[in-house]
Amino acid sequence: MIRLNNVYMSYGGNVAALHDVSLHIAKGDFVYVTGASGAGKTTLMRLFYLAHAPSRGQILIDGQNITRFKPAQIPYLRRDFGVVFQDFKLLPNRTVLENVGITLEVLGWNKKDIARRVNHVLKQMGLEHKVNSTPQRLSGGEQQRIALARALVNEPKILLADEPTGNLDEATANQVMSVLKEANIRGTTVVVATHDRHLLDKHPRRVIMVDKGRISEGGDEA
Amino acid sequence: MKRNKATNRALKRPKLSGDAGGGRFGYFVTRAVMNIRQNMLVNTLTVGTITLGLLILSLFLLVYVNVEGLAENWSEKVQVTVYFESEPDPVTLRNLTSQVEALSGTANAKFVSKVEALNRFRERLKGQEALLDGLAPDILPASLEIRLKKGHRESAAVDAYVSRLKKIPGVAEVQYGEEWVRRFSTFMSFMRVTGLVLGAFLVLAVVLIVSNTIKLTIYARQDELEIMALVGGTKWFIKIPFLIEGIIQGSAGALLAELVLFGVYFAFLHNAGNFLSFNPADAGLSFLPLEWLAGLLAGGMLLGLLGSLTSLKRFVRI
Structure with missing residues (x-):
């Protein structure tokens, strides 16, 4: 599903953010990308949906070399991804329905279908009663689950979660992890970036270790 | 769906x-x-x-x-006046007026006879008409007062107009308040x-x-x-x-x-x-x-x- 061949990435200057990275994540896999802060986890994840372009190397998503994509093709690539951030990135002046529905709006769904689908996903998350609330009125855990709902509402092929449990207490973190596992069971490839060893121990899965911009462990499938 | x-x-x-x-x-x-x-x-x-x-x-x-x-x-005050030494006969006047009116830039041309000119003058001196007593009625010259169209009222345009006007036979003395027109322009x-x-x-x-x-x-x-x-x-x-x-x-x-x-x-x-x-x-x-x-x-x-x-x-x- 995701394959990187000798990828280099720098933010300008001589310091490389990623150095000769090669890895493969199979369809339906559940993978952790781990490493110390600043090791390059987020940079690596952002490459998958072309938030950055690599300086060198090849990135294949579902068999397509996305480094050759024209700018106009990028939105269509991103529709195969669901992305969750540690800081949620919810729109404060929009309701939960609108925040989650934005993914479907982009796909051209009509209002009625969006409402139905969003309600369905919120029900799975146990948040259907919050559909008309704005994010400020929700707890951190609820906000993270809304962000997850936004990422999963169109059943993406790949879900990328950057420190999804970073700001949450253990019970809420477990809730979030079970949502990720459920999505994985339904066929979504899940990639979670985290530096939380506790999470890795509690929910053990394949681990890709990033260290100073290089893959130090787990780049290829076990 | x-x-x-x-x-x-x-x-x-x-x-x-x-x-x-x-x-x-x-x-x-x-x-x-x-x-x-x-x-x-x-x-x-x-x-x-x-x-x-x-x-x-x-x-x-x-x-x-x-x-x-x-x-x-204000620009409507820009006026070109042709003065005649002696009052032209009606045929000559009609001929002259039509030639002036045919010039581009002319809005209208109005003939002012010697008598009319004196009457106007008298009106302006209201209260002191006695000053004019004893003067012959033909002391003021007859004239053709020409008003110009919008766009022909500025200095250069008026100059050009006057030189074209002077080419018409019978037009000798022309006055148009050059200084005022220049300042206005x-x-x-x-x-x-x-x-x-x-x-x-x-x-x-x-x-x-x-x-x-x-x-x-x-x-x-x-x-x-x-x-x-x-x-x-x-x-x-x-x-x-x-x-x-x-x-x-x-x-x-x-x-x-x-x-x-x-x-x-x-x-x-x-x-x-x-x-x-x-x-x-x-x-x-x-x-x-x-x-x-x-x-x-x-x-x-x-x-x-x-x-x-x-x-x-x-x-x-x-």
């Missing part, structure tokens, strides 16, 4: 090519209106800035239009250049202020743009609601500016008599012509559209 029933399989996606096509105009307008409602404070500030900027500009235009109208009235040129320079500065200032305000409001909504791009919004799908928002802000600002301008004009017209030595209602002050008002509205819309477009270029990079 069975989309909502899809849980364990990939959702059926609509055809991608139609995602941001023209058929979605209704969606874009609704989105723009919702965005305005959800960002009321920012939008009010933007509309307020546009209103203020365009109000200053339209006040300037109003003053300019009226000063030019006033100058246009200088004044008109000065006014136009000053108006143009001031106007250009004002337009530049308004454009800069408004585009920077719009840039700030879009900057404040960077997250929204980022998320739209993240979930796969195409460039124009993201931009169009913002552009419509800009057009709505621009036209609302322009309409408000015109409304306030009309209020100011109306209040001035009816109250300025109290503190000015003349009553502006009698002075024939005019409001901006309809096409200028339409231009201002179009300018406001364009300002909103271009302000949004240039700002979005920085923040939407797909």
Whole structure:
């Protein structure tokens, strides 16, 4: 599903953010990308949906070399991804329905279908009663689950979660992890970036270790 | 639609090519209106800035239009007079008048006989007519008074007109108040250049202020743009609601500016008599012509559209 061949990435200057990275994540896999802060986890994840372009190397998503994509093709690539951030990135002046529905709006769904689908996903998350609330009125855990709902509402092929449990207490973190596992069971490839060893121990899965911009462990499938 | 029933399989996606096509105009307008409602404070500030900027500009235009109208009235005083040594006979006069009237630039030509000239003079000396007692009735010469058309009343144009006039047989002595015409022309040129320079500065200032305000409001909504791009919004799908928002802000600002301008004009017209030595209602002050008002509205819309477009270029990079 995701394959990187000798990828280099720098933010300008001589310091490389990623150095000769090669890895493969199979369809339906559940993978952790781990490493110390600043090791390059987020940079690596952002490459998958072309938030950055690599300086060198090849990135294949579902068999397509996305480094050759024209700018106009990028939105269509991103529709195969669901992305969750540690800081949620919810729109404060929009309701939960609108925040989650934005993914479907982009796909051209009509209002009625969006409402139905969003309600369905919120029900799975146990948040259907919050559909008309704005994010400020929700707890951190609820906000993270809304962000997850936004990422999963169109059943993406790949879900990328950057420190999804970073700001949450253990019970809420477990809730979030079970949502990720459920999505994985339904066929979504899940990639979670985290530096939380506790999470890795509690929910053990394949681990890709990033260290100073290089893959130090787990780049290829076990 | 069975989309909502899809849980364990990939959702059926609509055809991608139609995602941001023209058929979605209704969606874009609704989105723009919702965005305005959800960002009321920012939008009010933007509309307020546009209103203020365009109000200053339209006040300037109003003053300019009226000063030019006033100058246009003064220019009617530009008159070319042909004097005759002796009164021409009716046939010669008719011939001469028709030749003068055929000259380009002539508005009308009026013959003033010696008797009429003396009568006019007498009228001007009202109360002191005795001064004229004993004078022969043919002391003043007969003349042909020519008024010029608009656009032929400035120094160079009058000079050219007079030299053409002098070529007509029978026209010998011509007077036209060269000094006054010269000063008037200088004044008109000065006014136009000053108006143009001031106007250009004002337009530049308004454009800069408004585009920077719009840039700030879009900057404040960077997250929204980022998320739209993240979930796969195409460039124009993201931009169009913002552009419509800009057009709505621009036209609302322009309409408000015109409304306030009309209020100011109306209040001035009816109250300025109290503190000015003349009553502006009698002075024939005019409001901006309809096409200028339409231009201002179009300018406001364009300002909103271009302000949004240039700002979005920085923040939407797909």
